[in-house]
Amino acid sequence: MPPRPTGNVLIVGAGPTGLLLAGDLAAAGIGCTVLERRPRETENLTRAFAVHARTLELLDARGVADELVATGERLGGLRLLGAAALNLSRLPGRFPYVLVTPQYETERVLRARALEAGAEIVNGAEVTALRQDAEGVDVDVRMADGSTATRRASYVVGADGVRSTVRRELGLPFPGRAVVRSVMLADVRLDEAPAEVITAGTSGDAFALIAPFGDGWYRVIAWDRRHQAADSEPAGLAEVRDVARRALGSDHGMRDARWTSRFHSDERQVPRYRVGRAFLAGDAAHVHSPAGGQGMNTGMQDAANLGWKLAAELHGWAPSWLLDSYHEERYPVGRQVLRGSGALLRFAMVEQPWLRRARAAAIWTAAHVRPVARRMAGAVSGIDIAYPAPRGAHRLTGMRAPDVPVAGAPGRLYRLLGDGRFVLVVAANDPAVTYLATKRWAGRVHCALAGGATRTTALVRPDGYIAWACDETAPDRRAAAIREALAHWCGRPADRPAHDRERPTRPV
Incomplete structure (x- = not known):
């Protein structure tokens, strides 16, 4: 049995990032509370529709992917500007597509999982201040009825969005700039459903996108270069329809707008994801253009990276460097997503005729030249995300672990990752x-026999990335290498003397 945890975690924000993190911590036996300023669940609050393949794999490891997939539409390709499409059907794994489903469905599934695992979720709880010391963090909270309280935790995670109170209280800057202004949103009904599940187009100075909620309502995103208004200016249905007709050739009979808004899109990233006992994740740490549908996915992957590391620390076996590796691994990913989504947005907004001709050629290349298409599909889907590996490491180190078959129940790797342990996949008994x-790392590692022919032994992290691998076949040398890898990643063996608290500090 793993040791009893020695602390708890407060999570600020009950969006997809905070809810996935809460479920992971609770499933690992860590006490956690989610504080959400919204007084209750808001079912039609949706900013995101796309759940990409890598995120679906992470949800699959947690046993909730199939439930979420049943709520939406699967797209084996993403329509680029014009007639070309990016083919996702060749992606490896169980999810060679992007799932189109409203964000509130993702939140519903993750909320149910977190509650079932034992997390506490408090709505109507607004964080107003934060203080930390060497032993923990104090968080001041104002409830919806006006009452106040202070909660103390071992760690706090700010998953509270672009206007993050946690980030403000940590005194961290959020450098960047607005990349597009006066973007209109509208939730409408349509007289004519578009031929594509997600319809997007641009023409001249207009851009529009239509995505379904799945219940007869549609979200429209529209932008008009000729009319750049302040966020406070109302976005009328007539204006949205006009932009859609120019960009798409039809407004599909938009009517009965239940909600409209106008906003601007920023590119920003905090310089540090960790300050002492406080962490930032999701939009609190990075925000970028909606191009490519990366925002929610990147935040959930932040949570998957951080959760098992916090659990290891609170269970008392984490190596000394482990919590710092959250920033070291996720900051470059956030920066890459910010740059990539920004490039896609600027690509869609080019004005000069020669640039539009160049854009058409680039779109054709992305859709039809297989190596380019594969790289783009891997980047957009998150399948190609990898973490830095030390010099001289095995070629697989830091890479996404494929969902390989393993002998015995449950039959495949990702089902073994569901309880937050490492999995040591061995080539032979x-x-x-x-x-x-x-025995020596009991409660921290599963041992599984690879279901196919391979000579590679791999240690897979709880978030589905390969921590270490080797091709050694000599039993003694292989066992020694495994022992060193386990000590580096999984801390001091359970049967070593209690006074021996040496922690590995260098990569293997």
Whole structure:
């Protein structure tokens, strides 16, 4: 049995990022509370519609992907500007598509999982201040009825969005700039459903996108270069329809707008994801253009990276460097997404005729030249995200682990990742290796026999990335290498003397 945890975590924000993190911590036996300023669940509050393949894999490991997939539409390709499409059907894994489903469905599934695992979710709780010391964090909270309280935790995670109170209280800057202004949103009904599940187009100075909620309502995003208004100026249905007709050739009979708004899109990233006992994740740490549908996915992947590391620390076995690796791994990913989504947005907004001709050629290349298409699909889907590997490491180190078959129940790797442990995938049965994983690092590592022919032994992290791998076949040398990898990643073995608290500090 793993040691009893020695602390708890406060999560600020009950969006997809905070809810996934809460579920992971609670499933690992860590006490956690989510504080959400919204007084209740708001079912039609949706900013995102796309759940990409890598995010679906992470949800699959948590046992909720199939439920979420049932709520939406699967797209095996993403329509680029014009007639060309980016083919996602060749992506590896169980999810060779992008799932189109409103954000509130993602939140519903993640909320149910978090509550079932034992997390506490408090709505109508607005964080107003934060203080930390060497032992923990104090968070001041104002409730919807006006009452106030102070909660204390071992760690706090700000998943509270672009206007993050946690980020403000940490005194962190949020450098960047607005990249597009006067973007209109409208939730409408349509007389004529578009031929595509997601319809997007641009023509001249107009851009429009239509995505379904799945219940007869549609979200429209529209932008007009000729009319740049302040966020406070109302966005009327007539203006949205006009832009859609110019960009798409039809407004599809838009009517009965239940909600409209106008906003601007920023590119910003906080310089540090960790300050002492406080962490930032999701839009609190990085915000970028909606191009490519990356925002919600990147935040959920932040949570998947951080959750098991916090759990390891609170269970008392984390190596000394582990919590700092959250920033080291996720900051570059956030920067890459920010740059990529910004480039896509600028690509769609080019004005000069020669640039539009160049754009058409680039779109054709992305859709028809297979190596280019594969790289683009891997980047957009998140499948190609990898973390830095130390010099001399195995070629697989830091890469996404494929959902390989394993002998016995449950039959595949990602089902073993569901309880937040590492998985040591071995090429052949070896009692010495099994002893290391199941006895000396008991409660931290599963040991699984690869279901196919391979000579590679791999240690897979709880977030589905390969921590370490080797192709050694000599039993003694392989066991020694595994022992070193387990000590580096999974801390001091359970059966070493209690006074031996040496922690590895260099990569293996």
